[in-house]
Amino acid sequence: MDTDRQTELDAAVLRRLIAHFDERKDVQNIELMILAGFCRNCLSKWYLEAARERGVDMDLDDARERIYGMPYSEWKSRYQAQATPEQLAKFNESQQD
Template sequence: MDKQTQIEIEAAAFRQLIAHLQTRTDVQNIDLMNLAGFCRNCLSKWYLAAAEERGKEMGYDAARTIIYGMPYSEWKSQYQK
């Protein structure tokens, strides 16, 4: 497989993971941490780090909005138990 195809497949899988987590609001971050060792906040930090490595300015709140699909404060008030 060529590198560009690999990147496109990985990106598609990542987008599907994010979409899945955005629909599974019943799954709390603590549950993810306990079972998988990462949570939505971890994904946000990894996303931010990847952007910064590529010279793109982005704040943590902007990264969390991408991962959560809405501002974190809104997600927290609606779904955090």
């Protein structure tokens, strides 16, 4: 497979992942971190890093808006629940592995 085709496929998969996360706002970032070791914030940081590596002028707020589909502050106020003690314990446990 040529590089252009691979890039096209990679981009399509990222768009689908972003859309999936948009459809599953009920899934909290801490749950993603516990189960998968990454969350929407991680994707935002990876997006920003990729932009900077390619000379694209972007800040973290821009990257977060791309991943969250809205300003991060709005997403947090609308969809982010307070982490439960159980979630925090599982998260801390997962970070020790």
